[in-house]
Amino acid sequence: MDNVGIVVESLEDAITFFTEMGLKLEGRATIEGEWAGRVTGLGDQRVEIAMMVTPDGHSRLELSRFLTPPIESDQRTAPVNALGYLRAMFTVQNIDNTLERLYKLGAELVGEVVQYQDSYKLCYIRGPEGLLIGLAEELGNI
Template identity: 40%
Template sequence: MSIRLDNVGIAVRDLEATIAFFTDLGLTVLGRARISGEWADTAVGLDGNTADIAVLQTPDGNGRIEMFQYVHPDAIEAEPVQPNTIGMHRVCFAVDDIDAALEVAARHGCHPLRGVATYDDVYKLTYLRGPSGILVMFAEKLQKAD
């Protein structure tokens, strides 16, 4: 059996604001659609499921995120997850300039949770809260592997 990661899906409060944030970071929109119907109800497990979706891709072509904003049923608001919450909760981007990435994020009102850390002179790392409370991690590699 062959397996590969196709995309990560994230439900968002405001699809347009989320698209703006991620495209400013350099991702591109591959496609947009409104999904609904029996197939969507079956696949997702929600009756009457209708959502507006956008699929975004990283510049290297290897990573994709599917963002979706529910039209029906109503989206469920929850407290933003903390870094130690069990379950999936963050998306990480390898960046070549963490300061430039943080400047882009700041234009969207998104700032590091605490600051930028340096790990063993190998990585500069930070978490920030993006649109809809999404935890986003930036990681800048400082030295090349030997």
């Protein structure tokens, strides 16, 4: 997989949030023109993007802010069992410390932090703009 894309209203807030989760900003650009619209099917478009990379360098998250055309729908508050995009799950070193840092940026716990056997601690949060994000801490007994 090359990357996962998420459309946001505030690129700056999303960059700050995902940086706090441990991702690094790899680059920013404005993508525009008829060629880009041929890929997305949106016609002439103008989009600011920020590419974030995970600490191991193997996965990327593309954050997009559409300037044109205008946003058509909003699925950020869809429940966990909604069809389509569900969430992105990130491995963290310490879920409690990560939550403490993300709460300061407005994150909200969806349910609760649970432990799955002796393998993982897991939770879902709502991040910037209500995005659904999963956190997973691998425990020592996998």
